[in-house]
Amino acid sequence: MQNVGWGLVGTSGFAETEAARAIEAAAGAKLLGAAGSTPQNSLQFRKRHGCPHSYSRLAELAEDPDVSIVWVAGPNHLHSSATIDLLKAGKHVLVEKPMAISAADAEAMVAAATRQGATLRVGYHHRFSHAHRRLREIVAGGELGKVGFFRIHMLVRYPALPPAWRRAASTSGGWAINDVGTHLIDLMLWITELPADIVGARLSTQRFPVETDDGVALLFALGKDGTGIVETSTALESPSSRIEIYGDKGWARAEGTLGGPGTIATSSQGLHEMNKLDPFVEQVLGMNDAVAGKPSINAEGSIGVENVRLIQLARALAK
Secondary structure: OOEEEEEEEEEHHHHHHHHHHHHOOOOOOOEEEEEEEHHHHHHHHHHOOOOOEEOOHHHHHOOHHHHHHEEEEOHHHHHHHHHHHHEEEEEEEEEEEEOOOHHHHHHHHHHHHHHHOOOOOOHHHHHHOOOHHHHHHHHHOOOOOEEEEEEEEEOOOOOOOOHHHHHOOOHOOOHHHHHHHHHHHHHHHHHHHHEEEEEEEEEEOOOOOOOOOEEEEEEEEOOOOOEEEEEEEEEOOOOOOOOHHHHHHHHEEEOOOOOOOEEEEEOOEEEEEOOOOOOOHHHHHHHHHHHHOOOOOOEEHHHHHHHHHHHHHHHHHHO
């Protein structure tokens, strides 16, 4: 597909610094405009980015026949309604993670996409790093044998309180668990290709006075007898991210791959530096491929539903 028209829901924060930038940088994609929380925000976005259009409201974006794909950003609790409205209007949608804050809302989004015959994908951009693709290949190729233990760790210390919507469970569905944790869960499931059930959860407020969480530790049953551990925090620091995979034939460890290209070491191949890719640009290219019916590693809506379900269960266990 060439010159695919993209629209954006959101005009600031992540929507501008990552989503808009990635669309503008991706070959074959054209950013036509964005719908913000106010008409003025949309107009200012248009001026900053030189877009052809300024959408004063979501319905105006949905009605533009030149827009094929819409990237839905913004607060988590608004993802579901915006996505369903866009799908009903015939748009394909890339919705930011988590796709919703309840499994019921996530399922409704998938049902809407199915009814319309539209493409719905979820923004798990970390899949697109060279290192994480390689880890998936190593596991799938049998180099490690049967995976028995998977651990993924990423701490991102926020310098100050996040936006108000992240602090409230009703609008975020959880702070650290849905800011970073949802990515880590997706990588665990995608890399191992194992079904998961959550068996333990600890959600805490270690630094910030929020009603949600800034520290998360999750314990999963992976497959028949494997174990998965997910650790994240928006309150604490660590040297870098780490992914550890242990099987009955070997092991693999990735360092620094959630914040850059990083390295991978395996029991059989030693240490390798990974190639640098822009995962957000790769995600846009992958979405174009998915809409064109080509193979793509973008997370399908059903995967997003399972992720939301596991997080919902984790929050219930942690109470």
